[in-house]
Amino acid sequence: FSEDDLGPSAHDIHQARRRLGERIATAIAATCCGVWAGGLIALGACAAPLVFELTPYPHSGNAMTAVFARFDSIAVGLAVVVLGCEAARTLLAWRSGQLLAARFRRYLAILAALGAVFSATRLTPAIQSLYSRGARRGFGEAGRQFEALHAQSEMVGKATVVIAVVLIFLHIF
Numbered sequence: 001f002s003e004d005d006l007g008p009s010a011h012d013i014h015q016a017r018r019r020l021g022e023r024i025a026t027a028i029a030a031t032c033c034g035v036w037a038g039g040l041i042a043l044g045a046c047a048a049p050l051v052f053e054l055t056p057y058p059h060s061g062n063a064m065t066a067v068f069a070r071f072d073s074i075a076v077g078l079a080v081v082v083l084g085c086e087a088a089r090t091l092l093a094w095r096s097g098q099l100l101a102a103r104f105r106r107y108l109a110i111l112a113a114l115g116a117v118f119s120a121t122r123l124t125p126a127i128q129s130l131y132s133r134g135a136r137r138g139f140g141e142a143g144r145q146f147e148a149l150h151a152q153s154e155m156v157g158k159a160t161v162v163i164a165v166v167l168i169f170l171h172i173f
Contacts, residue, residue: 018092022088022089022092022093025089028081028085029082029085029089029109029167029171030167030168030171032081032082032085033082033164033171036075036082036112036116036164037161037164037165037168039071039074039075040071040157040161040164043068044157044158047064048064051063051064052064057136058131058134065124065128065131068124068127068153069120069124069125069128072119073120075116075160076113076116076117076120078116079112079113079116080113082109082113083109083110086105086106090106101170104170105167105170105171108166108167111163115156115163116160118156119156119157123153124153126149127146127149127153130145130146130149137150
């Protein structure tokens with residue numbers, strides 16, 4: 001025997017690199033999901049109620065629509081990174097077979113990304129537009145439209161938080 005005989009084979013080195021790549025993609029995706037869910041909770045459950053309670057109309061709405069528009073950009077960026085990590089993990093596990101949990105994780109990541117894009121391109125701009133025209137929740141037709149859009153935005157945000165938490169667990173376990 002020589003020292004080379006005791007070293008790792010080319011297959012072993014390839015497998016170690018694949019596992020390292022998968023761990024890196026997993027860590028990045030789980031971190032992005034945590035930032036995404038945490039941001040939604042911080043804004044929706046913490047900041048927004050306080051801003052509307054402590055800041056007078058119309059400044060409260062102007063502030064929060066600007067904040068949510070900025071966060072939408074962050075959320076879309078996080079979604080792109082999560083989808084990239086999913087693509088990397090799929091390619092790294094290509095020959096080893098795909099577990100049902102991995103497929104489910106990919107579909108959830110796609111669903112969450114679609115929610116982020118829908119919020120950024122449809123919901124937030126529509127809410128901003130109504131608010132800039134003076135719409136207030138519960139007052140007139142514009143207020144009813146505003147309320148409907150706000151409820152839809154809350155639903156998408158809450159669903160995204162749940163999906164992101166599930167994704168974290170699926171990435172780790």
